[in-house]
Amino acid sequence: MAEGPLPAAPVLQLAGVRKAFNLGLPTEVEVLHGIDLTLRRGEFCALIGPSGSGKSTLLNLIGLLDRPTAGQLLIEGQDTGALEDAALTQLRGRSIGFVFQHHHLITAFTAAENVMMPLLLDRGWPGEAMRRVAESLLERVGLARWRDYPVNRLSGGQQQRVAIARALAMDPPLVLADEPTGNLDTKSADAAFDLMREFNRSRGTTFLIVTHDPRLARRCDRIIEVVDGRILSDAPVAALAAPAFPPAG
Amino acid sequence: MKRFLPFELIAALRFLREGRMQTAFILAGVTIGVAVIVFMSALLAGLQANFIKRVLTSQAHVMLLPPEEVARPQRGGEPGVVEDAVVQRPAQRLRSIDQWQAILGQLREMPEVRIASPVAAGSALAVRGEASRSVTVTGVEPETYFQVVRLPDNIAAGTPRLTSQDIIIGTELARLVGVEVGDRLRLSAASGRDAVLTVTALFDLGNKQVNERSVFVALRTAQSLLGLEGGVTSLEITVGDVWAAEVIAQAIRRLTGIRADSWISTNIQFFTAVNAQQMTNTLIRVFVGLSVALGIASVLVVSVVQRSREIGILRAMGARRGQVMRIFLIQGGVLGLLGSLSGSLLGAGAVIAWHSLARQADGSELFPLILQASLFLGAAVLAMLTGVLAAMAPALRAARLDPVVAIRG
Numbered sequence: 001m002a003e004g005p006l007p008a009a010p011v012l013q014l015a016g017v018r019k020a021f022n023l024g025l026p027t028e029v030e031v032l033h034g035i036d037l038t039l040r041r042g043e044f045c046a047l048i049g050p051s052g053s054g055k056s057t058l059l060n061l062i063g064l065l066d067r068p069t070a071g072q073l074l075i076e077g078q079d080t081g082a083l084e085d086a087a088l089t090q091l092r093g094r095s096i097g098f099v100f101q102h103h104h105l106i107t108a109f110t111a112a113e114n115v116m117m118p119l120l121l122d123r124g125w126p127g128e129a130m131r132r133v134a135e136s137l138l139e140r141v142g143l144a145r146w147r148d149y150p151v152n153r154l155s156g157g158q159q160q161r162v163a164i165a166r167a168l169a170m171d172p173p174l175v176l177a178d179e180p181t182g183n184l185d186t187k188s189a190d191a192a193f194d195l196m197r198e199f200n201r202s203r204g205t206t207f208l209i210v211t212h213d214p215r216l217a218r219r220c221d222r223i224i225e226v227v228d229g230r231i232l233s234d235a236p237v238a239a240l241a242a243p244a245f246p247p248a249g
Numbered sequence: 250m251k252r253f254l255p256f257e258l259i260a261a262l263r264f265l266r267e268g269r270m271q272t273a274f275i276l277a278g279v280t281i282g283v284a285v286i287v288f289m290s291a292l293l294a295g296l297q298a299n300f301i302k303r304v305l306t307s308q309a310h311v312m313l314l315p316p317e318e319v320a321r322p323q324r325g326g327e328p329g330v331v332e333d334a335v336v337q338r339p340a341q342r343l344r345s346i347d348q349w350q351a352i353l354g355q356l357r358e359m360p361e362v363r364i365a366s367p368v369a370a371g372s373a374l375a376v377r378g379e380a381s382r383s384v385t386v387t388g389v390e391p392e393t394y395f396q397v398v399r400l401p402d403n404i405a406a407g408t409p410r411l412t413s414q415d416i417i418i419g420t421e422l423a424r425l426v427g428v429e430v431g432d433r434l435r436l437s438a439a440s441g442r443d444a445v446l447t448v449t450a451l452f453d454l455g456n457k458q459v460n461e462r463s464v465f466v467a468l469r470t471a472q473s474l475l476g477l478e479g480g481v482t483s484l485e486i487t488v489g490d491v492w493a494a495e496v497i498a499q500a501i502r503r504l505t506g507i508r509a510d511s512w513i514s515t516n517i518q519f520f521t522a523v524n525a526q527q528m529t530n531t532l533i534r535v536f537v538g539l540s541v542a543l544g545i546a547s548v549l550v551v552s553v554v555q556r557s558r559e560i561g562i563l564r565a566m567g568a569r570r571g572q573v574m575r576i577f578l579i580q581g582g583v584l585g586l587l588g589s590l591s592g593s594l595l596g597a598g599a600v601i602a603w604h605s606l607a608r609q610a611d612g613s614e615l616f617p618l619i620l621q622a623s624l625f626l627g628a629a630v631l632a633m634l635t636g637v638l639a640a641m642a643p644a645l646r647a648a649r650l651d652p653v654v655a656i657r658g
Contacts, residue, residue, distance in 0.1 A: 065565060065653045086569060093567015104562045104656065108263035118566045120256045166566075 008041040010077070011173045011206045012062060017071035019057050031057050033229045034071065041173060042204045044197065046217035049226035055210050056178070058226060062208065063176050064092040076173055093122050097167030097205075099196075101179035103159045105151040105166070112138060112147035115165045122170065137165035141195055157188030164195050168205065175199075177209040181216060193219065257572055261579035268552060272584070275548040279588020279636075280595055282541035283628050286534050287596025290624055292603065293530050295616035297523060301491065302617075304519060305512060306399040307454055309366075309485035310494045311501060312515075313352065314508045315344045343371050345480025352505050353484055359504075361497045364487040366393035369468055371475040371482065373438045375418070377426040384422065384464050386436060388471020397487045400452055400465065406430050407450030411467045416446035419460030420453045436464070440476045541632065542639040545584050549577055549643035553650075560647050561655025570648040577644035578637050585636025589629040597625075 014037040020030040031054045039045060049055045060066040061073060064080060073080050075095050080088060097118070105114045113120075115134035120126055138147050141161040143154075151159055160180060167175050177196065181189030193216055200207050211217050218237055225233045265272045320336045346352065349367060356365040369388040374381045391411040395401050401409045405420050407430035416434055428434055428448050437443040446466060453460060472478055488497050491512070498511035513520045553560070560573055597620055607615040 060653050063565065065656075089564070089567055089569050092565070098562075098565050100562075100656065104558065106559050106562065108260070108267040117563075120259075121563065121567045121569075121572065124256055126254075126256070126259070170567075 008043075010038050010040050011043075011075070012037070012039040012208075013072070013074040013077075014038070014062070015072040017058075017061060017068045017073055019054075019061060019066070020069045023069065030069070031229050032061070032068075035226075035229075035231060037224065037231065037234070039174065039206050039208060041206055042200065043222060044200045044207045044220050045209065045222040045224055046220040047208055047210045047224050047226065048212070048214075048217050049232075053226045054229040055226050059176055059178055059208070059210055062174075063096055063098060064088050090122075093118055094170055095172050095174060097170065097172045097175040099160070099163050099167045099175065099177035099180045101182040103156075103163040103183075105159055105162055107150065107152045109151070110148050111143060111151055111154065111162045114151055114162055115169050117166060118169045133169060134165070137168060138162070140199075141165045155188075157184055157191060160184060160188065160192045161195060164192060164199070168199055168203070171203065172205065174206045174208070177207060179210055179212065181211070181213060189213070189216070257575040258579055260576045261583060264552065264556065264576065265580055265583060268555075271548050271552065275544055275584055276588050276591065278544040279541050279584055279632060280591040282537045282544075283589045283592025283632055284595035284599060285537050287593050287624060287628055288599045288603075289530055289533055291596065291600040291618075291620055292616070293526055294619045294621075294624075295600075295604070297526065298619055299616045300519070300523065303455070304516060305491055306402070307459075308512060309397050310488045310491055311486040311498045311509055311511050313346065313356075313484040313486070313501065313505070314510065315346045315482065316508055317341060318344070343475060343477065343482060345369075345477055345482065346484065346507060349481045349484060352507070355504060356484065356486060356501065359497075359501075361488050361490070361493065361500075362486050363489055364393055364396045366390055366397050366485050367468060367481040368394065368483045368485050369471040369475060369477050369481045371438065371471070371477070373436045373474065375422060375426055375464060376435045376437055377428055377432075380426040382422055382425055382461065384418075384436075384462055386438075386471050386474060387463060387465050388468040388475075389465060390468050394485070397485050403452050403454050405451045405453040407448070409452075410449045411465065413467045413470050414447055415449045415467065417450045417452060417465040418448055419463055420451045421457055421460035422462070422464065423448070423451050425461065436466075436474060438474045438476070440474075442474050442476065444470060444474050446470070538631065538635055541585075541588070542635045545581050545636050545639040546642060548584075549581060549640050550646070552580070553577065553643045553647045556647075557650055557655045560650050561652040564650070564652035565656065573650075574644040574648035577647050578640045581636035581638075581640025581644070582633050583636070585632040585634070585639075586629060588636075589632030592632070593625045593628055596628075 014035050017032060017035040018030060019032040020028055022028045035058060047055055047059070057066070061068050064075070075091060078091065080091065083091065106117065109117070112131065112134045115137050116126065116130045119130040119133060123130070135144065135147060138144050141164060143158060143161055146154060146158065151162060154162065164180070175196070180196070181192050184192060196207055196209070199205050209216070209220065217223055220237060222234070222236050224231060318339045318341055320339050353365055353367060356362050367390060371386055373384055373386045375384045389411070391409070395409065400417065409417055411417065416436070418428070418434065423429065426434065430448055430451060432448050433445050434448055435443055435445045468481070472480060488494055494511035495513040498509040498514070501509040563573060600620065601618065604614065604616070604618045609615055
């Protein structure tokens with residue numbers, strides 16, 4: 001019997017991850033109830049679910065911005081549970097890129113400097129190599145001529161493209177995008193989505209995209225649906241028989 | 250982006266530049282605070298130096314005097330019996346210091362003593378024709394004494410020469426007895442001795458009483474006139490550190506066993522005034538420094554609140570707590586440093602302007618202009634430290650921000 005290609009290495013592994021807030025208080029509430037999830041290198045996944053389902057909490061845990069109450073979270077095979085704050089920050093900076101809904105660029109810096117920022121934070125001092133990385137990425141997102149512009153002089157779509165370039169500056173294995181097209185018009189949203197897709201294919205970067213837009217979700221390879229703090233469904237888009245989104249209204 | 254600057258400094262400068270209005274206001278605050286400190290310090294240093302110069306160049310820093318005469322009633326009779334006695338306070342004769350040459354030698358050996366000069370002083374009448382005035386005759390060795398009391402700096406006419414036939418008198422006495430430089434003046438002592446001397450110079454010490462009552466002659470002339478052959482009535486000393494004069498006087502007292510009065514003990518009111526002035530200056534500095542620190546802290550606290558989302562993003566991208574903290578500490582330091590530079594310039598300009606405007610009645614300067622580099626360097630270092638310390642609380646707050654909360658806003 002012929003063997004298929006080996007599955008790609010896991011970038012992210014969650015096993016029995018739980019998250020509760022107000023621990024020990026009468027108001028204690030658990031919002032994630034044992035999440036098991038694996039993302040492999042090169043995957044392009046959508047994370048969907050209704051408001052309050054725990055998507056953002058899950059994204060914060062995966063982004064190492066918060067710690068789970070229980071369970072195991074591995075980034076490229078490294079268990080993050082025992083890491084000190086400084087080591088966790090370093091791992092986050094080197095392994096995870098972020099794209100936010102409101103792009104969240106640092107307005108005191110130019111477009112190129114914003115793209116350089118993760119490298120600058122990691123190394124401490126600016127360098128020519130960083131500059132080249134930033135310029136190359138800005139060229140890839142079509143903003144080469146805007147590199148020395150203050151970011152607040154760019155349009156919303158341009159700013160989001162800068163944010164995508166910034167998320168890729170450290171060439172991280174995993175990029176988390178929280179509603180990256182939520183504030184953009186359809187054309188800009190498509191452009192931003194296409195960019196992420198292109199980087200996913202050309203670099204093999206794993207993307208996990210939180211979205212409320214069914215159209216964009218269906219353009220991903222895999223859709224993970226979270227409802228009430230649990231993964232309700234997790235399947236390749238091709239395998240989905242019915243729309244993953246409830247009808248509007 | 251400058252390649253030779255670390256990230257924290259670049260970010261701090263960019264944040265300050267971006268918040269131009271806030272930065273300008275707090276810089277103006279720090280500038281005014283530092284200018285007040287520089288102005289007050291330079292002004293008080295000038296006034297103080299002027300007072301000290303006036304006081305300490307017209308008198309000795311330490312003066313050694315013969316012991317006062319005390320009554321020693323005869324006691325006798327049987328042991329255990331206390332006799333009743335009426336003791337009258339004795340009159341203080343003009344007396345010489347015993348073994349003064351040996352003591353003078355000891356004083357000149359002391360490292361703290363710059364100059365020691367013997368003086369024979371007493372009272373006499375200055376007589377010319379029908380006019381006479383009672384005066385204090387001070388017999389000195391001019392080569393040493395003129396380094397203790399800067400008489401040559403205050404000569405209004407003539408040359409301050411003192412041979413055994415010469416006399417230097419004040420301008421007021423010259424006017425009263427009607428003499429000029431080159432005229433002869435007779436001094437008559439209470440002992441009945443007298444001397445006729447040539448006026449070589451007239452001095453003006455800026456005090457009418459002193460200009461009328463004091464005359465200076467050679468030591469030997471005074472000794473002969475006052476009946477103190479070979480004796481001196483005081484040893485006058487100039488020390489290196491004028492503020493240590495009292496301590497040195499005590500050391501001399503222990504060393505020689507004779508009375509030594511420092512300028513501090515004989516000018517206690519002046520010394521108290523100088524101390525009060527210094528304390529006031531220190532208090533002003535402390536309160537101005539505090540208000541500068543609070544100004545910087547409040548601006549940075551607002552900045553942390555305004556930038557909390559950006560701080561959260563930086564943390565998400567891998568900024569360590571220490572990096573975030575340093576961004577705000579550097580902002581505090583830069584505000585302090587820039588404020589101290591502009592404040593120093595403003596303060597120095599104000600002192601220079603005040604110095605040129607504030608004049609004495611005769612048009613001479615009210616106080617000497619003292620602008621030492623140490624004042625500006627001290628102000629810069631102090632303002633920078635104040636800025637960094639003031640930034641500590643906002644910087645800690647920024648470093649402790651939870652990135653999740655900060656990004657959510």
